[in-house]
Amino acid sequence: MKNGHTAIREQDGEPSADARLNALRERVTAACSRAGRAPHEVRIAAVSKTFGPNDVSALAQAGQTVFGESRVQEARQKIPLCPGHLEWHMVGHLQRNKVKDILPWCTLLHSADSLELLERLDTACEASGRSLAVLLEVNLAGESSKYGFAAEEIPGILERAGAWIRLDVIGLMTLPPFHEDPERSRQYFRRLRELRDHARATSGFDLPELSMGMSNDFEVAIEEGATWIRPGTLLFRRRA
Numbered sequence: 001m002k003n004g005h006t007a008i009r010e011q012d013g014e015p016s017a018d019a020r021l022n023a024l025r026e027r028v029t030a031a032c033s034r035a036g037r038a039p040h041e042v043r044i045a046a047v048s049k050t051f052g053p054n055d056v057s058a059l060a061q062a063g064q065t066v067f068g069e070s071r072v073q074e075a076r077q078k079i080p081l082c083p084g085h086l087e088w089h090m091v092g093h094l095q096r097n098k099v100k101d102i103l104p105w106c107t108l109l110h111s112a113d114s115l116e117l118l119e120r121l122d123t124a125c126e127a128s129g130r131s132l133a134v135l136l137e138v139n140l141a142g143e144s145s146k147y148g149f150a151a152e153e154i155p156g157i158l159e160r161a162g163a164w165i166r167l168d169v170i171g172l173m174t175l176p177p178f179h180e181d182p183e184r185s186r187q188y189f190r191r192l193r194e195l196r197d198h199a200r201a202t203s204g205f206d207l208p209e210l211s212m213g214m215s216n217d218f219e220v221a222i223e224e225g226a227t228w229i230r231p232g233t234l235l236f237r238r239r240a
């Protein structure tokens with residue numbers, strides 16, 4: 001399904017959206033087979049922040065359906081200009097006063113990072129008669145520059161979660177400290193999975209989803225159990 005308006009091969013010789021998506025899928029499949037996992041267990045949220053509707057459309061045409069945004073304002077302007085069949089996730093920090101702004105488009109919030117945010121979301125969902133799937137973001141390295149719960153807070157949050165009628169807490173997300181060497185992310189991905197396994201055994205929440213891994217470390221994340229990976233730059237043209 002290609003039409004003449006979509007740049008299959010870009011002018012400057014960079015790979016096309018098709019080529020980038022296929023290359024990513026091959027690497028996902030290879031990582032899955034190393035880990036003894038089935039490729040369908042790993043889904044891709046293409047993080048399109050800073051990229052425009054044309055870039056999104058090219059990737060959509062190549063077959064990508066799930067996209068992630070990290071800023072409310074940017075998402076609100078971009079999404080109406082993109083193909084209508086796409087699914088949109090919020091992957092970045094959501095300010096508490098912007099909760100209502102994501103409800104029209106967001107089907108999964110990867111970055112629920114405070115109790116107050118979760119409570120406001122539940123109330124806003126109730127008011128608009130819908131529900132929302134959320135992941136709890138965990139700041140495993142305790143970086144002050146990043147949002148997220150401490151690992152120790154997760155059991156307490158899950159105790160509260162039983163009271164949220166409109167929120168489905170379906171898993172955990174993490175964003176480890178950036179290193180060139182993806183192996184340095186492994187310990188964090190492993191800890192997120194162990195935290196999930198422990199929480200699953202003690203909370204009664206199934207928590208099937210683990211959102212972890214970006215352009216530089218998604219293979220390691222898959223080996224450690226990721227069910228959602230969040231590649232951005234790898235799938236799009238280089239950020240300006």
Ligand SMILES: *Cc1c(COP(=O)(O)O)cnc(C)c1O
Binds near residue numbers: 070
């Ligand atoms: C920007 C971003 C990504 C994608 O990062 P890349 O390095 O471009 O793959 C993934 N997750 C979150 C939360 C982000 O903010």
